[in-house]
Amino acid sequence: MRPVSKKSYYYLDALSTGNVELSAMEKKPTYPRPVTVNDVAKRAQVSKATAARVLGGYGGASEDVRRRVTAAAKALDYKPNELARSMTTGKSGTIGVVVGDIENSFFGLAVRGISDVAHANGFNVILANSGENIEAEKSALEVLVGKRVDGLIVTPAHSGDTAHLKAVVRSGRPLVLLDRSLPGFHVDTVVVDDRDAAFNATSKLTEAGHRRIAYVSAVKAAADHFPDGSPIAISSVLERVEGFLDACRQAGIADPERWIRRGGTNEPDRLRAVVTALMSEPDHPTAILASDSVIALEIFKTLQIMKIPIPAAVSLISFHDADWTSVTNPPVTVIDQPIYAMGRKVAEILIDRVNGDTAPAAFCVMKTRLIERQSVAAPP
Amino acid sequence: MRPVSKKSYYYLDALSTGNVELSAMEKKPTYPRPVTVNDVAKRAQVSKATAARVLGGYGGASEDVRRRVTAAAKALDYKPNELARSMTTGKSGTIGVVVGDIENSFFGLAVRGISDVAHANGFNVILANSGENIEAEKSALEVLVGKRVDGLIVTPAHSGDTAHLKAVVRSGRPLVLLDRSLPGFHVDTVVVDDRDAAFNATSKLTEAGHRRIAYVSAVKAAADHFPDGSPIAISSVLERVEGFLDACRQAGIADPERWIRRGGTNEPDRLRAVVTALMSEPDHPTAILASDSVIALEIFKTLQIMKIPIPAAVSLISFHDADWTSVTNPPVTVIDQPIYAMGRKVAEILIDRVNGDTAPAAFCVMKTRLIERQSVAAPP
């Protein structure tokens, strides 16, 4: 048997579906009003309050009543209205998460960590994507707060614009920062030792003999030591840049700043142009440090297109041990971050807060680890 | 300046943070009650209803009143309580999405498509992950319905167990299926031509001369033609298997069913064992068709570990043009699906429904395309 094979009607072209104008005669089906505590109460012959007590699992009830109410609820297929419930209790059982780029597997893994502990603790997760855009972040926050989430986890897109985040904590809603800290903003934070990670990776490169090393970052709106003079807006980026520069200086490399470049989030074309330009310079770098795996993948592709061999002509190290990094030719050396654990940790802290923990803000720094593969060699 | 460098306190070990028991003396800060329409109304010297009208953007108001209310709202930093709003209107402005595996980039892309059109139409998205587990799917649905989402998008994990989905449509909440259809369940659906896709890819393999071709699928709970006799539970899987088998038979291959295998969602070890066993048979296949990119990646890794060269010893084709498939050695031939467009389409249909469209259910089939790279060659 092949049940799915017989379709009664097809709209083979996507563009032809939907939006079909209805004739005024169209019968609009009417649906049964959802069943409420009141309905259950009546059927179980008890008061609304009593029914609500057993349905909501609070307050006591006699065995007899409990049975009757439960039976009535099942018979009527009662489903509680979480909205109404949240309305009166003030708790929604939901935590809001705002990430920079949901398509980046880094965040995907973190979100799974968050979801796992959230669900284990009876919380739901509403996910929002800022696309590293501060305005999108603000509006996402607005919506989540409007929906009365019990707490928020945010990867702040910009450390210069934090009024909206401060407003959240001022309103008493727990907030925990993930992957990026905010200078002067003492709130629970879970990050990795970006500075050390960048320092170590860069040192590995200088030790291999490299003198012209580039750092390519994702974030569009960034820079402090950056060539164009704009301030670096994200803590992790800043720390990485600092670690990178320190390692370069320690190796006696002059003016390492000139090798710092940045692409953009979800802008492969822009990044490709940046890398192409970078590698087209006569004095091009012999090693590149990539700030995340999507950047690294794009660099990898670009180098491949330009027929620049890795690591013979240029060495590569990337942040984030993305799954594909071990199957490329050559497999790429990466900085492994405990992403899933970070997600779990950040959720645990948040849930503790939601449950009333008022300990001083925790600043949690997780260790990274360099996984050496075959994308690093001595400069040509 | 390096603002983030001076941390006032560190909890270097993740395990030492949070969960700090509070002394009973701990001062629990009290936060201001959030401002309501009433507060704004009083400050603006108008009635609650009037204030609500301008704040909610419905009904009319004189220019003077409008100004006063707006000013008061700003002064008080009024933020509407979406919960209360949803309560009375019955609409939450939110659509619920239940996907099989959020970490699979296939779903990641689809979700972005959904989010993009949702936001463009003023809707928010609540995302839930079923992990291809039917029970998780049911409970996710329960929660979303409880939160009174305006509509649902689901990639059903099992076509044999659809009572919960039917209950949703019976309650009048729009539901659109993504990537997988449900036999005998006439509801809006957006899928690709899985059967043709599998047929074409398999044919490409038989044309290259392969006679022993394996199909490796992700889903744990599957099989109809499957060796172990259990029924295939997901339409796309079934269609792909059928396309695969048809192409094999058409090439005169006897008993192609014996080459069908399945791993599991988020179970790399299991899959690796399956592939290892498959390739260890004396009469092992010379070509493999992978049902999605995470399966393909794992196969790729396993083959690499086993030192089985692609495509010299075994050819590989995978569903989904994941970003990494072009940088491996060799780059892998894939079946490209219009995932982002599917996400957009499914959201468009849903939003039309939410807005009252009562046209008959649309069954939308999108075309796929084979991208030929270098993982296919003649059998050894």
Added chain:
DNA sequence: ATGAAAGCGCTAACAG
């Protein structure tokens, strides 16, 4: 243990 009644913050009739 159970019931009656009062709200949560907002929108939706219905008057004026």
Added chain:
DNA sequence: CTGTTAGCGCTTTCAT
């Protein structure tokens, strides 16, 4: 155009 009055479905005193 604006104010009054009811609720939405649930939880929560407060009696009984």
